Amino acid sequence: MKKIYFDNSATTPVRKEILKEALPYFSNNYANASSFHSMGLSAKKALNESRKKIAKILNCTQEEIIFTGSGTESINLAIKGIAFKKMLQGKKGTIITQKTEHPAVLNTLAWLKKIGFNTIQIGVNNEGIISLKELEETITNEQKKGNEVILVTIMYSNNEIGTIQPIKEIAQLCHKHHTILHTDACQATEYLDIDTKKLGVDLMTLNGSKVYAFKGTGLLYKKKGIELEPLLHGGEQEFKLRAGTENVPGIVALAKAMELAHKEKKSESKRITKLRDYFIKKIEKEIPKSYLNGSRTKRLPNNINISFEGVEGESILLRLNEKGILVSTGSACASYSLDPSHVLLAIGREHALAHGSIRFTLGKYTTKKEVDYTIEKLKKTIKFLREISPVWRE
Amino acid sequence: MKKIYFDNSATTPVRKEILKEALPYFSNNYANASSFHSMGLSAKKALNESRKKIAKILNCTQEEIIFTGSGTESINLAIKGIAFKKMLQGKKGTIITQKTEHPAVLNTLAWLKKIGFNTIQIGVNNEGIISLKELEETITNEQKKGNEVILVTIMYSNNEIGTIQPIKEIAQLCHKHHTILHTDACQATEYLDIDTKKLGVDLMTLNGSKVYAFKGTGLLYKKKGIELEPLLHGGEQEFKLRAGTENVPGIVALAKAMELAHKEKKSESKRITKLRDYFIKKIEKEIPKSYLNGSRTKRLPNNINISFEGVEGESILLRLNEKGILVSTGSACASYSLDPSHVLLAIGREHALAHGSIRFTLGKYTTKKEVDYTIEKLKKTIKFLREISPVWRE
Amino acid sequence: MKLEGNDWIYSKKVKEHFLNPKNFLKNKKEIKDFDGHGVVGNMKCGDLMEMWIKVKNDKIIDVKWSTFGCASAIASTSILSEMLKEKGGTPLKKALKITGKDITKRLGGLPAIKIHCSVLGDQALRAAIYDYAQKNNRTDLKVEKPLEEEHH
Amino acid sequence: MKLEGNDWIYSKKVKEHFLNPKNFLKNKKEIKDFDGHGVVGNMKCGDLMEMWIKVKNDKIIDVKWSTFGCASAIASTSILSEMLKEKGGTPLKKALKITGKDITKRLGGLPAIKIHCSVLGDQALRAAIYDYAQKNNRTDLKVEKPLEEEHH
Numbered sequence A, B: 001m002k003k004i005y006f007d008n009s010a011t012t013p014v015r016k017e018i019l020k021e022a023l024p025y026f027s028n029n030y031a032n033a034s035s036f037h038s039m040g041l042s043a044k045k046a047l048n049e050s051r052k053k054i055a056k057i058l059n060c061t062q063e064e065i066i067f068t069g070s071g072t073e074s075i076n077l078a079i080k081g082i083a084f085k086k087m088l089q090g091k092k093g094t095i096i097t098q099k100t101e102h103p104a105v106l107n108t109l110a111w112l113k114k115i116g117f118n119t120i121q122i123g124v125n126n127e128g129i130i131s132l133k134e135l136e137e138t139i140t141n142e143q144k145k146g147n148e149v150i151l152v153t154i155m156y157s158n159n160e161i162g163t164i165q166p167i168k169e170i171a172q173l174c175h176k177h178h179t180i181l182h183t184d185a186c187q188a189t190e191y192l193d194i195d196t197k198k199l200g201v202d203l204m205t206l207n208g209s210k211v212y213a214f215k216g217t218g219l220l221y222k223k224k225g226i227e228l229e230p231l232l233h234g235g236e237q238e239f240k241l242r243a244g245t246e247n248v249p250g251i252v253a254l255a256k257a258m259e260l261a262h263k264e265k266k267s268e269s270k271r272i273t274k275l276r277d278y279f280i281k282k283i284e285k286e287i288p289k290s291y292l293n294g295s296r297t298k299r300l301p302n303n304i305n306i307s308f309e310g311v312e313g314e315s316i317l318l319r320l321n322e323k324g325i326l327v328s329t330g331s332a333c334a335s336y337s338l339d340p341s342h343v344l345l346a347i348g349r350e351h352a353l354a355h356g357s358i359r360f361t362l363g364k365y366t367t368k369k370e371v372d373y374t375i376e377k378l379k380k381t382i383k384f385l386r387e388i389s390p391v392w393r394e
Numbered sequence C, D: 001m002k003l004e005g006n007d008w009i010y011s012k013k014v015k016e017h018f019l020n021p022k023n024f025l026k027n028k029k030e031i032k033d034f035d036g037h038g039v040v041g042n043m044k045c046g047d048l049m050e051m052w053i054k055v056k057n058d059k060i061i062d063v064k065w066s067t068f069g070c071a072s073a074i075a076s077t078s079i080l081s082e083m084l085k086e087k088g089g090t091p092l093k094k095a096l097k098i099t100g101k102d103i104t105k106r107l108g109g110l111p112a113i114k115i116h117c118s119v120l121g122d123q124a125l126r127a128a129i130y131d132y133a134q135k136n137n138r139t140d141l142k143v144e145k146p147l148e149e150e151h152h
Ligand SMILES: Cc1ncc(COP(=O)(O)O)c(C=O)c1O
Pocket: A009, A070, A071, A072, A073, A102, A104, A155, A157, A158, A159, A184, A185, A186, A187, A207, A208, A209, A216, A217, A218, B243, B244, B245, B246
């Protein structure tokens, strides 16, 4: 059975053009980019050219790009890099974030809290957007208490509900109060503007596994002048900020992916947004008591997250799976943990609806035909599960 | 011109059989291994099967394997994982290592020193081997002073000169004094016994880029009962010890690589050792005043590191490069830094000879014909460079 | 990309019962034909189960259920209903002895993290028997009152 | 895997002079024909250069050298010897004005980390001129005594 893949925010397939670009660096031009012989220099060249391409897209200098091994690593490097720098100066300080961040941010902060940093999570409204006023008050309150706010970390767009934060305004606000902003842009790269000058961010995390490049690749944009302690110590790679043999094929793939995304951003965003809105409209029309999670407007083009009253997410997921439709859910039952999505709870969804959420994330290969087929199957699935549900009373 | 690649310790090409095994996980079976739909489960299955294969080879349980993004990351996780655990208990302590370790170990320790840990580097003899007696005295001295020795980290075999440390005896000694041993086995995987039970190590680092698998992959063996703080915080992957979307293709490739290495270890070691010894003998016979660095017997089958009096390494490297022969050197001039190899200095080589060293690291695809061709070109190269050298007096 | 066997997280049996659940309550009107009713779980935890039993000569001869929950919760209730109805029904005393383990076993096992779900089935059954016992003054059945808010 | 241009870390000019160095001392016996001799660098740093000059009518008309060092050290000495000999030789006063920068420029640039190497060439030349001045009592040349241990 052909699969209909609606899990592009979990990870994307590697795009043929991208694999093709990287393939020569596996078994032909395979040297260590730090080697001095011709094959090493040619690897280094591939590395430098990838960095140059990406710098152009991010509108930054090459020295502002640190290649890493994942989104998670970039986030850990950004946050702990700032925190450890302070620690080595004998200081600690406050780090501010918000409730719907990816676990990579939340758990890094939880750990820093254990070693003595002060961390604050501000809330979001029912669309998943933070209040600039609350952020400003939180910063200035800390500063009044004499606590240095060493970092604010707010994601660009959310991986579960697709909500887009006003990063530009957040950056301005942070700078007004002399603090640094890191943003997790893993989900934004494919569809949103990632010009670092326009956004005004100081640190920005991207990764390869969400943009049709390789798993185990990522980068951190670090504005000139921002100082970080490295997280991985060792060789002198990546301007001495991230040690380890450079993953040349992975980096080449990431650069190609970002180039393609950049080129196709406008047209793809338009196409996918249209498909998304059609999808949402259809569901809302065909399936009663279905509730869109997140914002209708400040939303990633490819994200649909919707809760169905009276049914549980894992059940929907597995029944759709039987029809070849691959989706994700915020239900506790499908997370290898026992709590429902912290994101859905943060936007004020009651537990029942949080357990009954399904995320469809569209991608490059999504077609209208797939959407139509999915709606049909989804309708039947919800109907059946509601029939056996004790909480569904028509 | 066909290249003769003698830089296998820097990194290896990806072997065709290994790429083939991993390729389906790029664009066909590409899901996130944490996704609950069928494609996610199939990725998870590939992950689990890879872990099972490796566990068998390492003679350990699956829970004792943590997949990471590189050798450097595994080393950082092992060392900082232990150190941070202590720090969270309000303690610090002493970490002991030796002088010829990879920068990933040395620079991690240098950083831990900055944040208040005590670190000690013991020396090596002129073959590059540590003294068990000195190690024991160093441990007991610390303990007498009331300093807890929280970790000993000694590499299995050296990346520059190929010297093999007596890891089994070192492990026994560490355990006798109730301390933990981490070993960096990045260079050992292909040729030496990596049965963790036989070696008796507590933590062991391996990576993919030296065993014909992918760059940006690695693993840490962690004996049951040893407790680590994670280095990358985030999702719950890898038994909550290493967050981030699992690099399924990379892990599948690593497992395949280890399987092949395991199967071919005996025959390949024999073949390569013979070739190595022939190579060394020929050089010593044909080129006067050439000095083998490291041990003649306790040496990796694929490593030749040799210094030529009166000539400088980068010059040799680049002239060999012109003949299609790719090698590495311990000379400062070819390291993007200004110091000659810390390893050669540690075994007592004077600066002049340290600057004049060349490393040939043989591999799977090395042939006798290549060796013969190389010796011929090497002879001419050394002769010419000595002609223009002010320090060469025949 | 060999996918040996099935690519489900659950056993074949769970899959079967989840996709084609048996004995669930199709029509709310049927309820009146039943003698005992139990509810366990809660929406906060993401699992809620209701069970109805029909008793004749101290034997459960018919069962209906409704479940909000994941595949294993649905499958475990379904298979429990089948277990109870087979061989013409299950004596109440024997029914009280059915444990979560028995259900899990019949399902061909469950992933470790899912075990908790199957436990709800036997609890819902016990709650239904308690209800029957209350209504029929059957203190001899020695069935405990179910907890109000069942967290697991 | 497009390898545009050459895949060398150095410029074409460096490569040329490194692979085919000009004017190096082939035979120790030639030394006696020269009028000034300089040595700079040391083995600890991995660079050592020796230079001999032949002077006629205040002009350097011949140059020989020996170098232990990396490709850029060898190439920079070689190109310096060529610079000195072209157009029938270089007046001593003009030779004293040659800087590391001039050599680097003639080489078509050097990688940042390598710049220090090219500086040795002009120093070796200055040392040789100093030697010539000492031997010939040419205090008018105003060339400083080279440092004993030259670290860079
Ligand atoms: C918003 C966001 N941040 C961070 C990550 C972590 O990236 P990775 O899995 O590459 O470590 C992800 C994806 O998992 C994500 O969606």
